[in-house]
Amino acid sequence: MMAREEYSVVVEMDDDTPVIREELEFQNFSSGSGVGGKITQDKQPSSNNSGFNDTSFFETRTPQNAPQGGHPLWSIEYYAQYFDVDTEHVLTRAAKSLLPKDNFADVVGSNPDLYGPFWISTTLIFLLFVTSSIAGSIEAINDDQKQPNYDFTILYFGVIAIYTYTFGVSLFVWGALKYFGCRPSLLDTVGLYGYGLTIWVPISIICIVPLDLLRWVLVLVGFAISAFFITKNLYPVISRAEAKTSRLFLIFVLAAHAAFALLLKFEFFSYETKTESST
Amino acid sequence: MNQYRKLLDLRNIALKLRQVLNPKGNQDVLRDWDLWGPLILCLALALLLSFNADESTDGGDQKVLVFTGVFVIVWCGAVVVTVNAKLLGGNISFFQSVCILGYCIFPLVLVAFIALIIGKYIYIRLPLSVIAFAWSSWASVNFLSTSHLANRRALAVYPLFLFYFFIGWMVLIF
Numbered sequence: 001m002m003a004r005e006e007y008s009v010v011v012e013m014d015d016d017t018p019v020i021r022e023e024l025e026f027q028n029f030s031s032g033s034g035v036g037g038k039i040t041q042d043k044q045p046s047s048n049n050s051g052f053n054d055t056s057f058f059e060t061r062t063p064q065n066a067p068q069g070g071h072p073l074w075s076i077e078y079y080a081q082y083f084d085v086d087t088e089h090v091l092t093r094a095a096k097s098l099l100p101k102d103n104f105a106d107v108v109g110s111n112p113d114l115y116g117p118f119w120i121s122t123t124l125i126f127l128l129f130v131t132s133s134i135a136g137s138i139e140a141i142n143d144d145q146k147q148p149n150y151d152f153t154i155l156y157f158g159v160i161a162i163y164t165y166t167f168g169v170s171l172f173v174w175g176a177l178k179y180f181g182c183r184p185s186l187l188d189t190v191g192l193y194g195y196g197l198t199i200w201v202p203i204s205i206i207c208i209v210p211l212d213l214l215r216w217v218l219v220l221v222g223f224a225i226s227a228f229f230i231t232k233n234l235y236p237v238i239s240r241a242e243a244k245t246s247r248l249f250l251i252f253v254l255a256a257h258a259a260f261a262l263l264l265k266f267e268f269f270s271y272e273t274k275t276e277s278s279t
Numbered sequence: 280m281n282q283y284r285k286l287l288d289l290r291n292i293a294l295k296l297r298q299v300l301n302p303k304g305n306q307d308v309l310r311d312w313d314l315w316g317p318l319i320l321c322l323a324l325a326l327l328l329s330f331n332a333d334e335s336t337d338g339g340d341q342k343v344l345v346f347t348g349v350f351v352i353v354w355c356g357a358v359v360v361t362v363n364a365k366l367l368g369g370n371i372s373f374f375q376s377v378c379i380l381g382y383c384i385f386p387l388v389l390v391a392f393i394a395l396i397i398g399k400y401i402y403i404r405l406p407l408s409v410i411a412f413a414w415s416s417w418a419s420v421n422f423l424s425t426s427h428l429a430n431r432r433a434l435a436v437y438p439l440f441l442f443y444f445f446i447g448w449m450v451l452i453f
Contacts, residue, residue, distance in 0.1 A: 076362070083366040083367050085434070086431050086434070087431055115366075119437070123441060126441065126444075150332075150452050152344045152345050152348055
């Protein structure tokens with residue numbers, strides 16, 4: 001007869017019996033062991049979670065509300081969980097935003113990141129300044145001026161505009177959706193707006209060419225792609241509100257995005273007219 | 280021993296600057312971080328760049344804007360690049376990283392100084408700026424060991440390049 005030890009399965013999660021399993025957590029988050037971080041996310045007791053294994057895209061995830069495994073809100077380790085991505089992840093997500101065929105929720109999975117939104121927006125700010133400067137100097141050479149004027153205020157304007165749109169508008173959209181009971185996820189919304197900026201990076205480079213018609217076409221294309229990306233992925237959340245509110249939401253999101261595109265066009269991509277008018 | 284160390288150890292700063300110019304040499308001198316060197320370099324850079332900033336666009340305002348902008352970009356940039364690396368899981372000391380990033384703008388400061396002397400000749404400034412950008416980036420990547428970031432090394436290094444690229448760009452145009 002074989003003497004065999006029976007191991008009984010200890011981990012059994014039920015919605016009715018929320019248990020804090022502190023003793024099973026991995027302690028070291030900061031060394032990039034993302035697996036540990038993900039396990040504890042699911043273990044936090046909460047009334048918001050509709051099901052333990054539910055990784056549906058826009059459900060509010062508790063890690064936003066509670067400290068992760070003892071790491072306080074002001075420590076680096078807490079925010080490291082939002083940077084738990086590899087190079088290929090970021091590149092894939094950015095690429096998917098350029099060709100918005102797939103559902104971005106499937107691409108992100110249960111691991112939204114803040115790296116993409118932050119660095120894509122920062123890159124765009126710098127690029128807008130650089131390309132406007134180049135466009136300005138090309139225009140100056142064409143006009144036979146030897147000294148092109150580099151307007152540093154473009155940089156400041158870019159910082160305010162891009163960061164406000166990426167993080168401010170997305171925060172506002174999230175808040176409004178939450179108010180209407182659509183249960184959006186903050187990180188996913190910010191991720192949509194952040195990765196949606198990707199298309200503007202190549203557009204701003206091509207907009208150095210001083211052809212106004214080309215610039216308008218490009219801005220239109222950029223608006224179309226990024227608006228489609230954001231709206232398509234936001235639609236499941238928006239449609240959880242009642243019909244009339246949903247329509248208003250859609251209109252608002254599209255209008256805000258159109259305003260953003262026009263802002264880019266007039267402030268950064270129209271260097272021909274800028275030096276004529278004094279700011 | 281440390282009790283006699285001067286607050287502003289100029290010799291130490293000079294050693295570090297020489298180390299930046301010769302990244303392949305002995306790296307120990309940069310382990311002992313200080314923020315005076317980066318501060319001096321940042322001030323020098325801000326002064327040099329704002330000196331050349333155009334007055335014609337907004338009646339002299341550009342100088343102040345450029346000075347402030349350079350200052351903010353250098354310090355915030357160094358902090359952000361460092362925090363980014365830490366968030367990705369990198370194993371670096373915060374102040375040491377900021378110190379190294381600050382010191383590594385030294386080649387760009389040199390080019391800004393040269394540019395001040397030779398004027399706005401783009402055909403000289405462009406290759407100089409490119410070389411300085413490459414030098415600064417390469418020096419700081421060498422010093423910052425990001426060995427814990429196997430698949431994310433590019434994610435940690437990219438902001439670094441962005442940082443020096445932008446400073447190089449400003450050196451080029453101002």
